[in-house]
Amino acid sequence: MSRFSSFSKPFRPPKPQPVAEVLGRTDVFAALRAGVEQTAALQRDLAELLPDYLATSVEPGLLKDGSLALFTAHSALAARLRHLEPRLLADLQQRGWSVRALSVKVRPRPAKEPDPVKQARMTPAGAEALHSLSETLAPSPLQAALARMAARHRPGGSEKK
The missing domain is CATH 3.30.300 (GMP Synthetase; Chain A, domain 3)
Structure with missing residues (x-):
């Protein structure tokens, strides 16, 4: 029932x-x-x-x-x-x-959320090209920046200092 x-x-x-x-x-x-x-x-x-x-x-x-x-x-x-x-x-x-x-x-508007941090992606060939370029340059801030960028995008993703 x-x-x-x-x-x-x-x-x-x-x-x-x-x-x-x-x-x-x-x-x-x-x-x-x-x-x-x-x-x-x-x-x-x-x-x-x-x-x-x-x-x-x-x-x-x-x-x-x-x-x-x-x-x-x-x-x-x-x-x-x-x-x-x-x-x-x-x-x-x-x-x-x-x-x-x-x-x-x-009347201030509420702050909008910040844009997400961009995550750059690079192919292994591009990372290797940057690494090769950094090895041909004389020690300089540019050379160091290129080496760090190449290390970040190489397989394994760890920087070598």
Whole structure:
């Protein structure tokens, strides 16, 4: 006998729904949706108004009481944005934004992971050619570097000093 009644339905995960539909269901979500749409529209306008190098590095913050916060990744971009502030303010007002002041702030982005160290690969013939070349040179930093490189890539991979 099954421990589940014959009236229970098998579990089926809910169908995916568009975010806009979910956010429109309650007043709280509707307010959140309005804020998200406002930020997205502001981001689009900033991308059109700012030079390319700034548009990709500036994020809009809150628009509160006529003051708009703009965030940049570092102080050099913030300084450049402050130079453009009067023109940007006028352009935003012309596009219908009720902005009276801009506040430029630096919000560093998290450091990305460093690129992996390259591991050079050399054929045995190439390593032998480097070794032969290093033996023909007079003692010098170049000769020592070539000898170390050849030793690293020769079979066995150990350096000879």
